[in-house]
Amino acid sequence: MTPIISTMGLTKTFHRKGGEEVVAVSDLTMDVEPGSLTAFLGPNGAGKSTSLRMLTTLLPPTSGSATVCGFDITHQQADVRRSIGYIGQKNGAAQYYRVRDELVSQGAFYGLGRVERRRRADELMEILGLTDLATRTTMTLSGGQRRRVDIALGLVPAPRLLFLDEPSTGLDPQSRSHLWDHILTLRERYGMTLLLTTHYLDEADRFAERVMIVDQGRLIADDTSARLKAELAGDRVLVTVAGTGPDDGALATLRRVAARGDDVEHAPVAAPEGAAVRYAVVVDQGDRVLPGLLADLAAGGHRVLAAELHQPTLDDVFLRLTGRSLREEQATTGTDTPAQPALTPGGPQ
Numbered sequence: 650m651t652p653i654i655s656t657m658g659l660t661k662t663f664h665r666k667g668g669e670e671v672v673a674v675s676d677l678t679m680d681v682e683p684g685s686l687t688a689f690l691g692p693n694g695a696g697k698s699t700s701l702r703m704l705t706t707l708l709p710p711t712s713g714s715a716t717v718c719g720f721d722i723t724h725q726q727a728d729v730r731r732s733i734g735y736i737g738q739k740n741g742a743a744q745y746y747r748v749r750d751e752l753v754s755q756g757a758f759y760g761l762g763r764v765e766r767r768r769r770a771d772e773l774m775e776i777l778g779l780t781d782l783a784t785r786t787t788m789t790l791s792g793g794q795r796r797r798v799d800i801a802l803g804l805v806p807a808p809r810l811l812f813l814d815e816p817s818t819g820l821d822p823q824s825r826s827h828l829w830d831h832i833l834t835l836r837e838r839y840g841m842t843l844l845l846t847t848h849y850l851d852e853a854d855r856f857a858e859r860v861m862i863v864d865q866g867r868l869i870a871d872d873t874s875a876r877l878k879a880e881l882a883g884d885r886v887l888v889t890v891a892g893t894g895p896d897d898g899a900l901a902t903l904r905r906v907a908a909r910g911d912d913v914e915h916a917p918v919a920a921p922e923g924a925a926v927r928y929a930v931v932v933d934q935g936d937r938v939l940p941g942l943l944a945d946l947a948a949g950g951h952r953v954l955a956a957e958l959h960q961p962t963l964d965d966v967f968l969r970l971t972g973r974s975l976r977e978e979q980a981t982t983g984t985d986t987p988a989q990p991a992l993t994p995g996g997p998q
């Protein structure tokens with residue numbers, strides 16, 4: 650299938666005052682299939698928006714090339730713009746216009762006939778849950794409602810490909826969830842290709858078929874969320890065993906199931922039953938490994954007080970790749986799962 654987006658070595662360098670050079674996007678090479686939903690995931694300043702701005706012809710690349718809907722982003726800018734929708738971080742519909750009027754005049758801007766522009770406005774309001782707000786001015790809407798108006802405006806020309814820059818940033822969890830329902834409905838209805846940026850791990854995980862993790866201008870991982878988690882993070886098994894310190898036999902048993910040479914970590918913990926040690930090990934397919942592991946520990950005379958299996962998140966993937974947590978870098982998303990207890994890598998002691 651011919652890719653709808655194809656980039657080759659796309660790079661953008663900014664020069665800040667004082668001569669400092671910032672490589673915002675470095676050597677981005679990728680193909681995007683038509684009809685797919687791809688998320689660019691990364692911390693603030695990773696280069697996500699700059700990538701989108703180049704692909705939508707808002708910023709010229711410093712080097713490299715790309716085609717979007719078959720058109721060159723440098724030499725066929727008007728054709729690219731005619732083929733895509735772009736919803737930036739701060740689109741902001743005009744404050745004083747009514748929602749429906751705004752959509753209808755956007756239709757006029759794109760050259761739709763009188764009847765067609767009204768039909769399109771009504772259809773988009775219906776899909777995006779805006780019908781009841783048709784006569785409200787944008788300035789009176791909530792953040793989530795306004796974001797939906799932004800998206801409706803971007804969809805007026807019926808693009809084959811829609812770029813969304815952080816569609817849900819700043820919205821409360823309920824509005825985010827509604828917005829996603831609408832985005833998925835749109836996709837189903839029009840079979841659009843969607844490329845969006847987000848720093849919400851859960852959104853990329855749940856909704857995108859393909860996750861491209863970017864950090865410091867570079868693409869550091871590119872796959873389905875499930876494969877990234879399985880291949881780069883693995884499942885984490887935590888077992889709490891009675892004892893006053895790490896036990897060589899228990900460590901040896903746990904090491905046998907460790908994936909990819911990962912070592913076993915351990916830390917003393919207080920348990921109601923007395924002193925205990927919690928061991929942690931990364932394994933492949935934890936649900937298969939755990940029963941045998943517990944049986945082996947019991948056979949070795951170790952009293953297991955608790956066992957937990959943690960499926961990895963995309964944050965574990967990011968941590969593995971960069972040594973940093975994406976979650977710590979995103980301020981207040983409300984999407985966190987509890988942090989792992991601190992454990993020290995251990996060898997026989």
Ligand SMILES: Nc1ncnc2c1ncn2[C@@H]1O[C@H](COP(=O)(O)OP(=O)(O)OP(=O)(O)O)[C@@H](O)[C@H]1O
Pocket residue numbers: 663664665671672673691692693694695696697698699700848
């Ligand atoms: N016009 C500009 N002039 C100078 N530096 C810029 C400019 N635009 C972006 N940058 C820098 O380029 C880097 C990438 O920025 P970009 O906005 O693409 O990141 P991002 O991943 O979209 O971040 P966020 O999640 O905060 O939107 C950052 O270091 C940023 O400060």
